[in-house]
Amino acid sequence: MKLTVLGAAREVTGSCYLIETTSARFLVDCGMVQGGRAAKQRNYQPFGFDPANLDFVLLTHAHIDHSGMLPKLVRDGFRGPILTTDATGDLLEVMLPDSAHIQEADAERAARGHHGTSKARQTPVAPIYTMRDAEACLRQVRPMPYDKSFAPHPDVVCAFRDAGHILGSAIIELWVTEAGETVKLVFSGDLGQPGRAILRNPTLISEADILVMESTYGDRAHRDQAATIDEMVEIINHVSPRGGNIVMPAFAVGRTQEILYHLHCLSRQNRLHDLSIYVDSPMADRATRITTRHLELFDEEAHALADWHDAGRGLPALHFTASVEESKALNQVRSGAIIISASGMCDAGRIRHHLRWNLPRPECAVLITGFQAQGTLGRRLVDGAERVRIFGEDIAVRASVHTLNGFSAHADRPALLAWAAGFSKPPAQVLVTHGEAAAAQSFAQALRTDLGWSVVVPELGATLDWPPAASGKTDQ
Numbered sequence: 001m002k003l004t005v006l007g008a009a010r011e012v013t014g015s016c017y018l019i020e021t022t023s024a025r026f027l028v029d030c031g032m033v034q035g036g037r038a039a040k041q042r043n044y045q046p047f048g049f050d051p052a053n054l055d056f057v058l059l060t061h062a063h064i065d066h067s068g069m070l071p072k073l074v075r076d077g078f079r080g081p082i083l084t085t086d087a088t089g090d091l092l093e094v095m096l097p098d099s100a101h102i103q104e105a106d107a108e109r110a111a112r113g114h115h116g117t118s119k120a121r122q123t124p125v126a127p128i129y130t131m132r133d134a135e136a137c138l139r140q141v142r143p144m145p146y147d148k149s150f151a152p153h154p155d156v157v158c159a160f161r162d163a164g165h166i167l168g169s170a171i172i173e174l175w176v177t178e179a180g181e182t183v184k185l186v187f188s189g190d191l192g193q194p195g196r197a198i199l200r201n202p203t204l205i206s207e208a209d210i211l212v213m214e215s216t217y218g219d220r221a222h223r224d225q226a227a228t229i230d231e232m233v234e235i236i237n238h239v240s241p242r243g244g245n246i247v248m249p250a251f252a253v254g255r256t257q258e259i260l261y262h263l264h265c266l267s268r269q270n271r272l273h274d275l276s277i278y279v280d281s282p283m284a285d286r287a288t289r290i291t292t293r294h295l296e297l298f299d300e301e302a303h304a305l306a307d308w309h310d311a312g313r314g315l316p317a318l319h320f321t322a323s324v325e326e327s328k329a330l331n332q333v334r335s336g337a338i339i340i341s342a343s344g345m346c347d348a349g350r351i352r353h354h355l356r357w358n359l360p361r362p363e364c365a366v367l368i369t370g371f372q373a374q375g376t377l378g379r380r381l382v383d384g385a386e387r388v389r390i391f392g393e394d395i396a397v398r399a400s401v402h403t404l405n406g407f408s409a410h411a412d413r414p415a416l417l418a419w420a421a422g423f424s425k426p427p428a429q430v431l432v433t434h435g436e437a438a439a440a441q442s443f444a445q446a447l448r449t450d451l452g453w454s455v456v457v458p459e460l461g462a463t464l465d466w467p468p469a470a471s472g473k474t475d476q
């Protein structure tokens, strides 16, 4: 058996692993590379294998950096099943068409640029894939339950376990048989922080010959979530009497549902009162509906909250705005509204309208709950900009801007180490991926010193053979 790391090697996006035996060839994840322009260009390059020769794909979760290249895989000839959890299948129906729409819009903009002066930019003008490709891809998705093993191939058995990262996220356990010998692989996928809202904690796995493990926050500990929630209560209760609105940029899938959960929890506990919440993002609306359809994935606290919600007393007023007209009408609401909108980093989508209207008013507040990448409008607000440009207009920042650091969809270093400590004996081969080089190396070192594991931080394109070559060949 041969495993090739085709993405998320010393970086956090583009997750993709190719597994080949004498009888089977398949992928675990097929993600898009995200980040700057140079990084994005990699998505235009042909796959390093023939998609038509793959038997199937296993998908850990719906995030685009794990799923985003599936439509291209289908366009380039892949005809097999895409096996994933039920909830991930539902989320893909929202996320892949949205991604296709972004690819088409980017290509259109690039094409316009080429007619002008920016020939040197050399952006390919064809979209990476289209809406049609995304729709074709969705027809190949086969939902599978958690915790029930299935055999996508006579020599491969697979099981999905809770990863606690986003709705539908899975750890993949895999038994691959070749020449009468079975090797056990575990892909952690992205692991959630234990104790997070809504979802159950990541399942502990006790055995693996080969472990591929994420390390996004492998070099740091998160701020305590309880302290973050206290801070959120304080800000909301402080801003409300000022007579302004609170604007919260949030990722449509995951973070929006988490914030809604906390706002409901805090209302139930009487720590917040008479909230009027507006969710202004069609994608967040759909993702929230999908989330509430999957009660079976909720943890105990979330079930208790759902029961309280059904009783219908003391609930916050929650509005989902669908049409552009409804969204625009929100601009007339001068006070008392909590507006949750996307994009999470404020560089696209309806959130920009709400910032344009509320930023100049000192009685309003902006509450940042997610990571803000360098170069985004959200980052400029976090960094304390006094003026920002929105839709080509110069906007004064008079609203207060608050950053809440304790929400994260990823496990931090102590949580990653605790999950790794669940193995009853060291896996023979451990690959640390899905982390910037510094985070991945730091986490690999922690696994070596704390658990005595032998660990590799593979480079892009690195391969691992099983059984290992007698010479003990490793990449590093």
Ligand SMILES: [Zn+2]
Pocket: 061, 063, 165, 190
């Ligand atoms: Zn993820």
